[in-house]
Amino acid sequence: MSNLPLQPNFIPPMRNGVTASKVFIEKSTHSFSSLYEYLCQHFSHILPQEWQQRFDDGLIYDFHGQVLNRHSPYIANTHIYYYRFLAHEIHVPFYEKILFENDDILVVDKPHFLTMSPTGQYVQETLLVRLKNTTGIAELTPIHRLDRETAGVVLFSKRAETRGIYQQMFANRQIQKIYHAIASYDSSLKQNLTINLRMEKGQPFYTMQVVDGEANTHTELKIIEHDTNWALYELKPTTGKQHQLRVHMNHLGIPIKNDPFYPVISHKNEQDFTQPLQLLAKEILFIDPITKQQNHFCSEQVLTL
Known part of the structure; x- marks a missing residue:
């Protein structure tokens, strides 16, 4: 590879979707x-x-x-x-879909098992790098995040000039997010329930736990449908703590189906793509701070009992 001309304000080019x-x-x-x-x-x-x-x-x-x-x-x-690279990287055999795009944002339907950004043993097999490869947009940046195990709607910023406006929208809780989850059916639960709990970092460090004190997490829950064993729940978080919905459901005694952390940590083989966590970021609604239009994006994925 030949040297590039001397550039006092050199910005490395994107390579294979990876920013230096x-x-x-x-x-x-x-x-x-x-x-x-x-x-x-x-x-x-x-x-x-x-x-x-x-x-x-x-x-x-x-x-x-x-x-x-x-x-x-x-x-x-x-x-x-x-540039980061991995000599050997596990391929994630599920694919994202772009739902919407304008000058400032990209709205994507993320599959299960796909990490958002390069970390640890994943670089090319991450949603961000896949999208950079697909779109060629070097400045593409997640506005918010979903766990590797969670599927559904996620927003990306295309331009640094307007990124902060959208990030502030999330910080100010001007976004309505609706999730679907499958968990055990508990007939003793009220049809509509508001969950208010205080959550802090747990042990191991990548988990969260419920502790005493003033609530700092809030979720509205209702049952959409159920059979004798399982129920499809609609979850509307009004706060955004790490693993909030997973911890809330576990606290109610109905952990989300196939959750590898709650109530018990179970480390699966990284190449095992069976039994995805039954949690889906189904809908996201907000008034676009730039266009002033009401936006409503919905995942095309479906969780079934």
């Missing part, structure tokens, strides 16, 4: 023989072979846009750009 990460090279009392040596020590959680491969593949640039190699010198108080 920016890293500040700190000053150190240690004398590094090369940038490669510094990166291997500073990011010890990344194997040296991975840094070597990134250099060999031309995936590391300096701030002028010059491609660096394993022998490039360590220069403190500057920054570099590099």
Whole structure:
């Protein structure tokens, strides 16, 4: 790969749907023989072979846009750009669908098992990178998020200039979100129920728990249909805590079907795509802060008893 012309305000191009990460090279009392040596020590959680491969593949640039190699010198108080890649990545055999698009937003129907953004063992097999590859929009950014296990409607910002307006809309709770979930049928539950609980971080760190104190999460629940064992519930959260609906349903004694965290953590094989969590972000309603139009988007996916 040839070097790019020197650019004082260099912005790395998107590659295969992946935006480059920016890293500040700190000053150190240690004398590094090369940038490669510094990166291997500073990011010890990344194997040296991975840094070597990134250099060999031309995936590391300096701030002028010059491609660096394993022998490039360590220069403190500057920054570099590099691209994430995974040598082996599990393919997620389910696909997203774009429901709506205008100049500012993209509305997408997300499948189960697809992580929102690059993290851990997923880069290409994430909703964000798939959409960047499909649309070619480098600035595409999620306005809100869904768990990997959850399917349904999610919004993306296409332009940095208007992103904050939509993010503020969520922060101000000017969005109505309607979820569907399948869980055990409990005939003792009221047809319409309001759940008010205080939730905080749990153990392990990636879970949440109910604690005593003033409620900081609120959900409206009603039963849509049921048979003798299972019910389809409509859930309307008015707050947006992590795992809120999953924790609320578990607290009622009716955990969502196939939930791998609540009430008991069960780590499935990452290549096991059976038994998806029966939670779907079914609808989202809001007045667009730019167009002033009433928007109502609905997932084409359906949960059945």
